[in-house]
Amino acid sequence: MNPTSEVEIASSTPSVDQGKLQDFCPSPEVTVCATTATLNSRYDLKETTVTLLHSIDIPVSYGTTYLAAGIASSNLVPQGWVQHIHPEGSVYYVNTDLNVVTDASICNVTVFRKIRAALVTVFFSLQNAKALPKDHEIYIHATSDSDICHYYMIDHDNCVEFWLQGHASSELCLPPAVSVSHLKYALQEHYWIHREYFPYRPVPDRLRQELVNVLQHGKGDQMTSFASTFVLSTAQCSEFIQMIDIETSKCNNPQMTHMIARLWTLVSRHRFDHFYGHDYARVSREQRRLVKPARADSVLFKVICSLFFRFPDAKVEELENLLTDHIVYGIHWKPFAAEQLSDWEKSSTKAVALLM
Template sequence: MDVQKSSEFPGYQEKAPGTLRPVTSHGTGRYDTSILVEPRPRRIPAGLFTVSQDPEPEYLPPLWSAHVHPEGQLYFYRDGSLRVVTEAYLYRTETVENVCLWIDRIQEILCSTNTAVSRDIELFIKLEDDDCAYYFIDHANRTQFWLETSGTEELGLPPVISISQLKIVLEELYWIHVEHFPMHLQALSPQALDEIIGIFSHGLCDQMTSRVSTFLYTVRDCKAFVTILQGCRGNMNNGHTTWIIARLWSIIDHNKYITHYGQEHSRLSRDQAILFDPEQKHCWISTIMAALTFKTSDRHLTRLDDVFVDHIVYVDQWERLISDCLREWRRSAYGALSGLRLHLPFLAFNAPSPALLAVSVAAFGAGLASSIVLAHKYEPMEGINATEAMYYLETVQSPVFKFQPLAFAFSLPTALRLWGFVLFLSNCALLIAEYLGWKFAVGLVG
């Protein structure tokens, strides 16, 4: 490789390098910035931005150009023997010096290791005080790579079961890079567009014909995406089109990873568990909770397990789960209010068992309160995305009892309402027996 020194910037000085570390497209912290800016009033010269009054252009070193991501992020691209992209603000002299220093250092490493660099290779660098994070992109093979051997755990990547699955993970990282830096790139190939249209068309058909499809989008979403992608034809030279295709490709590759696409044991339905889980469920806890909740907790436990198979959440299943729970809790709230109203006649008649009366009133009151609390907590969660739902379920899942505690909490409004009616009817039976005799009361209950 022909090493081209990037230290042509005036005022460049050698300085002691820091640490060069590998990073992934996921780990750049692109969306984690906490820097605050303070807008201030400014005078506007007469005729600013007209042909005769263009402002003085900001200076960039040779080979560099500035680009703006569709979301608004400014980034810089170097079209040299080694193509480079960075989000470092190169309109500052000291930043340019640091970037040029790190590019020179990386080029020296490439030369010393006889690593060939073609026009399909692109380097990303991120300045971190005295250190630098980096990764390489291979546009020809749709992959991401580094100069040293690293483990998936060190790079923050998920575990894999084969080299072919690792290739899917690295391809996802490639598309994330293209999504983050689309404006300087040449048009993507028509094959990339045709292939992803085919994938979404298949997903649309699969969702329409199967209740347990592993495709991550609903029928409505698939139709919208196919329409958007078909509209990209004839506009492939636009950076916004590149961003659209790259964003959707990264999502598809992630879905391929979680379904074990192309592996010996792939996930063919969303309710199919294929990952080894050494934890065993505690059946005795399930039996006790089922008895206390009239088997309502078992129903909720089944739904929670079904929506979180192998720690994967599909947004339509999550929305359906929360929507059904909210309806159930509202019905329980109305039932609890009706149960409390039924106790009004006992104000005119002395209850045969004041203890039963107090406990039934407490059960109805607790059922009403639990309905209100659960509805208040989970109503905002009805519209969260699949990733947020997955993180939430991971935090609330017990390492020992799994979803048993959460299923019990979900079943409380219905169970307390039912216990309230059982105790209320018992008090009614005692009242009937007191006035009409036990035989009549037993016969009426029977």
């Protein structure tokens, strides 16, 4: 599609009547399905290709009129929506009147019509909702080649992701959990992933300061305990604390929001993995909370262990201790792997020397 035809199509896009959208009945044009922030395909679009032009005519007024007219395609955005550019470079759109965000290509008339139809369905469901968080947000996504639109809701007050209908956690590809209170931390992880993908509003100062406190404690825990469960090393904690423990006025930007949200994503996942706030919380990385699978050593392995004075068996035990409940701690795995490689290199060198 050439730029001229794209402008014509976008400019003919019907604008959303912000005040009356919720008064419509659900549209049969699209099917709205629940999704999660972790199922966002922003990092999966590996096959998208573009055509590089060998020559482009640059108007004389490039630095003023041409740039203001919409190099960033702002003139193509439907009424009521604002285009934002993510710190990583991707584009997304926000409608603050409707509390909606999307990373769909709403400058495409087909996609926008589907987004509009999906929002009608969502707002119809909102009318029947018993109670909604005061500060909530809707994520909606559509593509030009499918009549299925996806959505989820964001609760900014409690920092969780939610939906307008009940769902089994397995339907949404949520991880297995012990209870709803345990699953809450997975939903908090999803919340912060959403904030990471759409960093147009700053993180409240209290949450930034809480994150600083978490990192400071994690740093101290790593320094004083070999069995710490914290996800970051002492050096990483120090660098991140230095990055985010600054004046509030310097944090009100998408770049800082993106980084703070990414760190909160790590912390939320850590809390989920280690049963934070429960009687059975894992407070040492050597503690198991899941049933340990039984080992089924082959006869050959048992023979080899006997020949090598149980050395292979000891290595297996060491590996199992590094992989507690399917969790690998990178700050402990990397030194172990480096040590094994060093031992193998020394053994290989000695073996070659003996053969020669």
